[in-house]
Amino acid sequence: MKFSNRIKSVQESPIRKLVPIADRAEKNGKKVYYLNIGQPDIETPREFFEAVNNFDRKVLEYSSSHGLPQLLKAFSEYYSSKSIDFTPEDIIVTNGGSEALLFSLMVLCDHGDEVIIPEPFYANYSSFTSSLGIKVSPFITKAEDGFHLPSIEAIASLVNDKTKALLISNPGNPTGTVYTKEEVRMLADIAKEHDLFIIADEVYREFIYTETEFLSFAHLADVEDRVVIVDSISKRFSSCGARIGCVASKNSEFIFEFLKLCQSRLCVSTINQVGAAALSRVSHEYIEKATVEYHKRRDILYSALSSMEGVVCREPEGAFYIIAKLPVENSEEFVVWLLEEFDVDGETVFLAPAEGFYETEGSGLDEVRISYVLESESLKKAMNVLKKGLESYPKRK
Amino acid sequence: MKFSNRIKSVQESPIRKLVPIADRAEKNGKKVYYLNIGQPDIETPREFFEAVNNFDRKVLEYSSSHGLPQLLKAFSEYYSSKSIDFTPEDIIVTNGGSEALLFSLMVLCDHGDEVIIPEPFYANYSSFTSSLGIKVSPFITKAEDGFHLPSIEAIASLVNDKTKALLISNPGNPTGTVYTKEEVRMLADIAKEHDLFIIADEVYREFIYTETEFLSFAHLADVEDRVVIVDSISKRFSSCGARIGCVASKNSEFIFEFLKLCQSRLCVSTINQVGAAALSRVSHEYIEKATVEYHKRRDILYSALSSMEGVVCREPEGAFYIIAKLPVENSEEFVVWLLEEFDVDGETVFLAPAEGFYETEGSGLDEVRISYVLESESLKKAMNVLKKGLESYPKRK
Structure with missing residues (x-):
């Protein structure tokens, strides 16, 4: 065996x-x-627990594979408040950011395909890619540079015909680095030039300590069909144990393919979705x-x-x-x-x-x-x- | 793209x-x-909702990747009541039976490997295998025979050097068939003879309408190291929306490998685990x-x-x-x-x-x-x- x-x-x-x-x-x-x-x-905001306690269905049923409508709406409104245009149809609720990542990799990459990731990176990226037979093609960023990006050439030189996506954590786990607008633009340009997707893990979006405005990959209209946002309420609302995240993309074909995987796992916990939807009432x-x-x-x-x-x-x-x-x-x-x-x-x-x-x-x-x-x-x-x-x-x- | x-x-x-x-x-x-x-x-039993409502932590934290100790204990005691010996260490809590299946396939099969499944089978088996590049090798069972098994030769003839496991739903979804002791034994013999794992999806274990006693693959001591049980509270306790399942195996190496995948998705919803653990108080x-x-x-x-x-x-x-x-x-x-x-x-x-x-x-x-x-x-x-x-x-x- x-x-x-x-x-x-x-x-x-x-x-x-x-x-x-x-x-x-x-x-x-x-x-x-x-x-x-x-x-x-x-x-964790008390609104989460209140909504959970007010859940009064007699049967704890499956919810839609796509996600509870009120939660999809809540995510959509949240993005709106960040000047990001994602309708509920552009969003699917996931079991935390983790599932959003795993499934995104499955939708985009076959066994043997490659993903470019700045190093150091969140250790579970490597678990997801290894378990799917996807190769990580890393480029180094250094403590001495605050883990900011190297030149466009250093990154683009990693692209080959197996490369399917850039996987970027911004703000960065484990580095704490927030990429400048120029860096985000540079990565988008590489994706355009080489026909790649960008999987952007932005779960720490809210926690920024510089004056620089945060630029989401979802803010760039010219690459909207190649951007996949991975998100989660875990850190934003200190609710790691809820396991509620989402994936969002303007690429409707991506959403369609992603949904097939969601159908196979039926749905995300109904009660946690109810709690998460109530977070839209939490004051800023x-x-x-x-x-x-x-x-x-x-x-x-x-x-x-x-x-x-x-x-x-x-x-x-x-x-x-x-x-x-x-x-x-x-x-x-x-x-x-x-x-x-x-x-x-x-x-x-x-x-x-x-x-x-x-x-x-x-x-x-x-x-x-x-x-x-x-x-x-x-x-x-x-x-x-x-x-x-x-x-x-x-x-x- | x-x-x-x-x-x-x-x-x-x-x-x-x-x-x-x-x-x-x-x-x-x-x-x-x-x-x-x-x-x-x-x-759904009111014990589930009561436990959820009594959850009084201020921070909704990650739980252990393995599962909440009280839920692992509850699963272990449930198996004990069925004369099945699984200690908490033999069990890992999963996001429903679905995740237990997906991860079991990942632990056992590489891209290009094969799994033998009686046809017709639960449609999501095919979603999981396709998405992992695993080939389903089906053998037919027929409405006219109540979907009972064909001869041992008909099944064993499908084994080749790519075959890693038998995947069996018993009682069967979508057929409603409950295999006889002889059929369960026959499948176990094939697994032994050809060095295969048995992934046994037994989520409908409780719902049997014949006089015949249900034989779990976990009852067979001589194949305990090659049996992986996929389980869930969804049907047993009408709590599909809780997304609480588990995997159980006496093969400790399997459990070790499976846990690596669980660590990558961090944990299963803490609140639903608390609710599920309380189901051990539900009267039979x-x-x-x-x-x-x-x-x-x-x-x-x-x-x-x-x-x-x-x-x-x-x-x-x-x-x-x-x-x-x-x-x-x-x-x-x-x-x-x-x-x-x-x-x-x-x-x-x-x-x-x-x-x-x-x-x-x-x-x-x-x-x-x-x-x-x-x-x-x-x-x-x-x-x-x-x-x-x-x-x-x-x-x-």
Whole structure:
């Protein structure tokens, strides 16, 4: 009995695989600050829970494979508020952004096809592509440049006749980078020139800490038929456990093909869709407050990291992540050491080793991703642990 | 711009694609009896909704990729009550049975591999396999034989070096057939002899109307390392919209590989898992009553169909479906005609054309699948519509 090559090529989640070690640290009485995962501590809007509690159907039925009409309308209105034109017909509700991504890749790419992705990238992109036999063609972006894009030539040189799409996370997970309008335009031009789709994962759209206005790929009319937006309420409304996302595109043939996959999985949870639709009643202050809060945390984190000798990073512009280069040979070893052998007054910190965010072997070995999803005081303590940890680490470079 | 070959090979859901025609019939004032889809009218247990309403976390967080511990325990205890030994470690919670199937196929089969399935089969099996580039190798079972299995040689002759698994729905959707112990044993023997996995979709396990005891593939100790059970609460507890299912296997390597895919989609809806875990408190009377009700409906349906001239079917033994051969050339045309051009006192019926349940081109053209998911009076009226419809149909054979 043999398992498939496709599943053998899927790596364990680099974010989740060290969880048992953190569990052990907690069992041994340590307090662990979890900065390894994008699980915010911000309260979910009460409108979500109220709508769920008011659900009064006697039979919990399948909903439409497309999505609940009121939720499609809510997504459409949300895009409208961002000057993005997506009618409910352009949108399909998905099981989180994850399903939107998996299915988009299935619609666009066959086994053996290629997708161009800036490196480092969200580790699950690699799980999705590997499990489908799709090759990632990565181009490198660097901590020293704040993970901004290289030249148009460096990217376009990766295109070959197997290349089907660019897959872009903006604002970036794990980098926190927000691409400038010129960068977004450049990627769109590459897609046009080489007849590619753009899968744009914009789930962190709301969390931007610079003055620059965010340009969505959906704002560019001349590529609207080749843009697929992947979205989710998970981060925007701190409702990761709802598993509600969507895909949106002006390419109606894409939507038609995507829907076939949605029909095969019947529907997305009815109750969570009801809750998610009610989020359209949440005042914009909710997101503004969250953004101010993340902005403050980013400042704390960045200033703390900047004060640590040997740490290299640039100020992230959005999302709630930062990739930092540490003065260590192997950041996974260091993360394990922090959990198993180090503490400051009984407290330690859990970071995500960055190697899993790279396709190119040997890259990111000395980097970590840090999520700023805890409130300021915890974040300060966690950064103090990291600072002291780096000072005491026996294998420090 | 081109879409993938894999998505082009996925058919539109044969069950859902005629929905717009039924919608139009309703708009024109007709009452439609929906016997085309497996959406029961039985009330969901109130324990589910109570647990959901009592969910009092302020942040709707991700849960474990594996599943909520209390739900894994509930599934394990349920299996125990069926004399099936699955510990929580043998189980992973999934987005309905659908995800359990999709991911099982990904774990076991590469692009180009083959899966043996008795025909007719649940149409979405074909969506999952096509979208993954897996070939279905079907063997025919017939209405005249109650869709029971052919000889061991007929099945085993399909095995080649690309064959990775048998995919079996038992009790059967769309056939309503419950395999005898001898049939289950025969399939297990084929799997052993030819080193195959068995993906056993047993979501209708509770709904059996014969005296014969149901034998699960999980009851067979000698093949426990090659059996993968696909399950769901959707039908058992009439909670299709919860999208809670699971995969279970004693093969720990399978569970390890499967979990990698689950990590990539992060988790299943937290609230629905809380609701589903509470179903372990539902008294067994709930399922007994539902089974009695479906049994009654089956009798009504079967007796009505048996009284119609030219209709061929055998009494189904389980689930809540029957496949009937009708005296028409093309059952899809007939179904559309019923919706668009026929009614009895303003009422009509919506059946699922069976062609989509067959892999072999040209099969099932004169068959329909009928779900007995409505209460008796509606079912009787719907059968009267069908009878009159068959009598009046201009293209009747």
